[in-house]
Amino acid sequence: MAHEYIPEISTDRDGTEHVVQGWQDDFYGGKLGFWLFMFTEVLMFGAMFLVLTYYKMLHPADFVAASASLNRFLGGTNTVILLVSALTMGLSLLKMRAGDVKGAKLMIWATIILALMFLSIKAVEWTAEYNHGVFLGLDALQSGNPHSKPFGEILFFGMYFTMTGIHGFHIIIGIGLMVWLLKRINAGKVSPEHHILHWNIALYWDIVHLIWVFVFPYFYMIGAASGGTGGH
Amino acid sequence: MSKSYFDETHCAIGHPKSTFMQWMLTVDHKRIGLMYAAVMFTFFFIAVSTALLMRFELFAPGQQFIDGDTFNQAFTLHGVIMIFLFIVPGIPAVFGNIVMPLMIGAKDVSFPRLNWFTFWLYIFGSAIAIASLFTDAGFADTGWTFYAPYSLNTGTNVIFTLVAAFVLGMASILTGLNFLVTIHRLRAPGMTFFKMPLFVWGIYATAWIQLLATPVVGITLILAIMEKYFGIGIFDPSKGGDPVLFEHLFWIYSHPAVYLMILPAFGIMSEIIPVFSRREIFGYRTIALSSASIAGIGYLVWGHHLYTSGMADIAKTVFSLLTFFVAIPTGIKFYDWIATMYKGKIVLSTPMLWAMGTIITFAIGGLTGVTIAMIGVDIHLQDTYYTVAHFHYAMLGGVVFLFFAGMHYWFPLVTGKMYDEPKAKIAFYMQFVGFNLLWFPMFIAGFLGMPRRYFDYLPEFQIYHQFSFFGALLFVAGLVFMFWVFYKGWTKGEKVGPNPWHATTLEWHMPTSPPPLENHSKVPYVDFDPYEYHHGEPVVKFDYETMRRID
Numbered sequence: 001m002a003h004e005y006i007p008e009i010s011t012d013r014d015g016t017e018h019v020v021q022g023w024q025d026d027f028y029g030g031k032l033g034f035w036l037f038m039f040t041e042v043l044m045f046g047a048m049f050l051v052l053t054y055y056k057m058l059h060p061a062d063f064v065a066a067s068a069s070l071n072r073f074l075g076g077t078n079t080v081i082l083l084v085s086a087l088t089m090g091l092s093l094l095k096m097r098a099g100d101v102k103g104a105k106l107m108i109w110a111t112i113i114l115a116l117m118f119l120s121i122k123a124v125e126w127t128a129e130y131n132h133g134v135f136l137g138l139d140a141l142q143s144g145n146p147h148s149k150p151f152g153e154i155l156f157f158g159m160y161f162t163m164t165g166i167h168g169f170h171i172i173i174g175i176g177l178m179v180w181l182l183k184r185i186n187a188g189k190v191s192p193e194h195h196i197l198h199w200n201i202a203l204y205w206d207i208v209h210l211i212w213v214f215v216f217p218y219f220y221m222i223g224a225a226s227g228g229t230g231g232h
Numbered sequence: 233m234s235k236s237y238f239d240e241t242h243c244a245i246g247h248p249k250s251t252f253m254q255w256m257l258t259v260d261h262k263r264i265g266l267m268y269a270a271v272m273f274t275f276f277f278i279a280v281s282t283a284l285l286m287r288f289e290l291f292a293p294g295q296q297f298i299d300g301d302t303f304n305q306a307f308t309l310h311g312v313i314m315i316f317l318f319i320v321p322g323i324p325a326v327f328g329n330i331v332m333p334l335m336i337g338a339k340d341v342s343f344p345r346l347n348w349f350t351f352w353l354y355i356f357g358s359a360i361a362i363a364s365l366f367t368d369a370g371f372a373d374t375g376w377t378f379y380a381p382y383s384l385n386t387g388t389n390v391i392f393t394l395v396a397a398f399v400l401g402m403a404s405i406l407t408g409l410n411f412l413v414t415i416h417r418l419r420a421p422g423m424t425f426f427k428m429p430l431f432v433w434g435i436y437a438t439a440w441i442q443l444l445a446t447p448v449v450g451i452t453l454i455l456a457i458m459e460k461y462f463g464i465g466i467f468d469p470s471k472g473g474d475p476v477l478f479e480h481l482f483w484i485y486s487h488p489a490v491y492l493m494i495l496p497a498f499g500i501m502s503e504i505i506p507v508f509s510r511r512e513i514f515g516y517r518t519i520a521l522s523s524a525s526i527a528g529i530g531y532l533v534w535g536h537h538l539y540t541s542g543m544a545d546i547a548k549t550v551f552s553l554l555t556f557f558v559a560i561p562t563g564i565k566f567y568d569w570i571a572t573m574y575k576g577k578i579v580l581s582t583p584m585l586w587a588m589g590t591i592i593t594f595a596i597g598g599l600t601g602v603t604i605a606m607i608g609v610d611i612h613l614q615d616t617y618y619t620v621a622h623f624h625y626a627m628l629g630g631v632v633f634l635f636f637a638g639m640h641y642w643f644p645l646v647t648g649k650m651y652d653e654p655k656a657k658i659a660f661y662m663q664f665v666g667f668n669l670l671w672f673p674m675f676i677a678g679f680l681g682m683p684r685r686y687f688d689y690l691p692e693f694q695i696y697h698q699f700s701f702f703g704a705l706l707f708v709a710g711l712v713f714m715f716w717v718f719y720k721g722w723t724k725g726e727k728v729g730p731n732p733w734h735a736t737t738l739e740w741h742m743p744t745s746p747p748p749l750e751n752h753s754k755v756p757y758v759d760f761d762p763y764e765y766h767h768g769e770p771v772v773k774f775d776y777e778t779m780r781r782i783d
């Protein structure tokens with residue numbers, strides 16, 4: 001449908017013709033729309049960082065202590081994985097624009113695999129934390145029992161599981177989007193001439209990794225000085 | 233006979249044969265707007281019925297028909313429907329969809345499929361909210377504000393309502409996004425930002441609020457859900473959390489949201505006033521820019537809801553000062569509208585009556601708002617009926633009245649027919665008188681100390697509640713009558729041409745009435761201002777086939 005679209009012409013009083021921008025085939029509009037959508041993601045995480053900062057101000061020592069118990073080795077590995085995946089995603093877009101559809105698909109596959117690795121490491125991390133009794137709903141994060149952690153640590157872990165959880169959810173969505181993108185490429189709907197979908201999913205992936213770039217130091221690094229690399 | 237958008241449509245998936253499926257799958261902005269209207273007004277009537285139930289209960293002190301817990305659920309249901317299901321999607325979803333693309337000479341919005349998806353997201357969210365009525369725990373009883381820690385402890389079904397509000401927020405974001413891109417990309421050639429009709433300006437400012445404020449409430453609702461299910465602690469004082477933080481996060485969205493409601497309504501006002509004064513609008517730029525500055529300042533004033541919640545005195549003072557500033561651009565608009573009417577050839581048709589009525593009711597709503605922006609006064613009036621009367625004057629007497637004004641104004645555009653003017657005027661007077669009788673006494677009752685959200689009261693307040701009760705009856709009678717007039721107009725009304733009001737903006741220059749599927753026959757070149765009148769007659773005339781100017 002989009003391919004045979006011919007824009008309309010509007011004529012002013014002097015007879016000069018002006019090309020009308022239709023909603024069809026509006027590459028710039030598609031990009032603008034997705035940028036705006038990503039802006040809402042930034043605001044969502046921004047609000048959560050605000051909450052986090054507020055509680056860190058109230059309980060600085062507890063926050064550092066809680067952060068020290070996180071596993072910086074696994075968290076750091078995941079950071080590297082995500083950064084590399086941003087590279088492969090970017091390469092896939094470059095290849096698509098250069099006309100190398102096969103190479104683009106290969107790079108998307110690489111991104112998907114890296115994303116799955118990220119999730120697996122995350123699962124290992126969460127499981128270890130669960131086994132140490134630190135997880136949402138467990139005694140340590142409830143108030144008023146012998147295992148209860150201090151307020152600041154409860155709040156830290158509450159936000160830690162919430163934010164990394166929501167971030168992980170975005171990774172899962174991202175994998176879904178990339179699989180869909182591959183299908184569209186195979187169906188010929190996304191091609192070097194029409195790659196707005198590819199462009200936007202690459203942008204999505206960039207935001208997802210960018211958010212992690214803030215999540216990682218905020219949770220893992222503030223306690224690095226006292227916690228070593230291993231954490232739990 | 234030429235075909236209108238009622239006869240043919242584009243669909244999101246395939247081309248189904250049945251008319252019903254064509255409506256369900258339609259991507260046409262005009263049809264989507266109409267479907268929003270149908271669903272939203274259904275909910276509106278449910279919420280009005282709930283309000284009537286509350287007014288019956290409040291007719292006398294003590295318990296009449298419902299107990300206190302049911303009353304709590306009643307005002308929550310009323311508030312949640314009115315806010316999240318009715319007035320937040322509100323004017324943008326209906327007239328932003330139907331009229332805005334026509335006004336800028338576009339064939340549709342930028343993402344028609346997304347628009348279709350958004351509509352169904354809205355339906356999905358609404359269904360979740362309504363579904364909680366039928367669960368065992370029953371509808372939430374927290375008030376529409378879900379304040380922690382009560383919302384975390386109550387046994388009623390708050391989760392459904394929170395999820396629903398989140399989904400509806402998503403729909404609102406997507407609508408705003410779609411309109412922003414549409415307004416940036418699809419204006420007809422020649423139409424600069426300062427040649428756009430003022431309604432488009434209103435939608436534009438609103439779309440930014442939808443986009444920038446809604447995510448904050450979205451995440452707040454998610455955090456509240458996490459708190460309720462997993463006890464993450466951030467709003468729970470027993471774990472060191474701060475419930476006031478919830479109030480901040482909630483109002484960071486919900487205050488800008490009131491401008492998200494009123495700005496498109498002001499846009500409707502700015503369309504109606506010049507057309508029925510047959511005069512170019514006074515101060516076009518100041519109106520356009522005041523919309524933008526209201527949207528901007530509106531972000532910085534949320535703290536005026538927290539004067540009694542525990543906040544530093546310096547913060548209170550700053551929030552109070554900033555709140556006063558919002559009154560300035562609003563005052564400018566009022567000044568411009570009245571100046572437009574001055575020496576105009578005023579035509580008192582129903583849309584104009586509604587607009588002029590709103591000038592009175594919204595002025596009351598707005599000025600009483602300034603009174604409770606003052607910290608000292610608000611300490612006394614917070615959570616009394618004074619505040620409830622204030623926001624009903626602003627939302628019902630402002631937004632909803634202008635919504636009705638727009639419904640009369642664009643009725644011939646949407647249906648191609650005309651309603652019965654004399655009857656519509658009677659409906660207006662019934663509602664105008666009924667509304668004031670309904671809410672004005674509540675200012676006094678609130679000032680004297682009648683608290684909000686109570687099903688019982690001291691005998692001394694009875695007289696005010698009884699006035700209010702009869703006002704409510706008159707108002708609702710007028711409301712039903714108005715919809716009956718619309719119904720008759722649509723089924724039996726006289727056919728009218730494309731431009732019955734002698735209006736100037738592009739939505740009135742359609743080749744057929746009602747408009748065809750893809751709007752204007754050709755996209756016009758816009759080298760004129762939106763409201764050009766000369767001696768009471770529109771200046772710009774078009775040949776509706778070629779859409780070239782013939783004046």
Ligand code: HEM
Nearest residue numbers: 280283286307311314319375376627628632684685686704
């Ligand atoms: C049909 C006319 C209406 C009547 C008779 C009415 C009546 C009421 C009543 C009796 C209350 C409860 C006050 C209390 O006990 O604190 C209330 C609350 C409220 N109304 Fe209305 N109302 C009407 C229309 C509207 C409209 C059009 C809106 C908004 C678009 C609206 C928004 C609200 C909100 C947000 C609340 C507060 C709910 C809460 O406390 O959580 N109402 N209304």
Ligand SMILES: [Cu+2]
Nearest residue numbers: 487534536537
């Ligand atoms: Cu406010």
